Amino acid sequence: MVLLYKEYHAPWILDKSPHTGKPKTQTRRLWEKCRVRIGSVHQARTRLFDKTSTFCLQRILNTWPETLREMSEEDAVAEGYPDKKSFLVALFEINRIKTPDLDREIWAVEYEVVKKKCKYCGRKGPSKTLVKGVGFFCNEGCYDRYIEQENIRKGRASR
Numbered sequence: 001m002v003l004l005y006k007e008y009h010a011p012w013i014l015d016k017s018p019h020t021g022k023p024k025t026q027t028r029r030l031w032e033k034c035r036v037r038i039g040s041v042h043q044a045r046t047r048l049f050d051k052t053s054t055f056c057l058q059r060i061l062n063t064w065p066e067t068l069r070e071m072s073e074e075d076a077v078a079e080g081y082p083d084k085k086s087f088l089v090a091l092f093e094i095n096r097i098k099t100p101d102l103d104r105e106i107w108a109v110e111y112e113v114v115k116k117k118c119k120y121c122g123r124k125g126p127s128k129t130l131v132k133g134v135g136f137f138c139n140e141g142c143y144d145r146y147i148e149q150e151n152i153r154k155g156r157a158s159r
Ligand SMILES: [Zn+2]
Pocket: 118, 119, 120, 121, 122, 123, 137, 138, 139, 142
């Protein structure tokens, strides 16, 4: 199960929202049933079928159903928005909802970004699953340098 985000949400999740100065730590989904379990880890992507758009792994900390009417102002800030009103505008736009129903039940999901040690530079940061079985790299540059290093090493070994 991949969690899909808008491109502009990625830096809010990895770093901080420009509206709140804090990272975005919640997301709301228009699911009938909750599709993630507490404790499970999911890839966060900006393009559903594109592995390279994975920008981090997220561990689910909490999930709860609520109506948008019940949602608190505090949780809109956890979503990375200045207030509930602007969060709702964005939610309806993202989900292409023309006639909003504030009494419809949706799912709130709270997560944390999984941090792992980069196999190249050793820095602990948001992990990317760039290549399965190779390891975690903090960015594409570190992955490229690691592969380069490995190729040199293998080249030497075969001589
Ligand atoms: Zn690195």
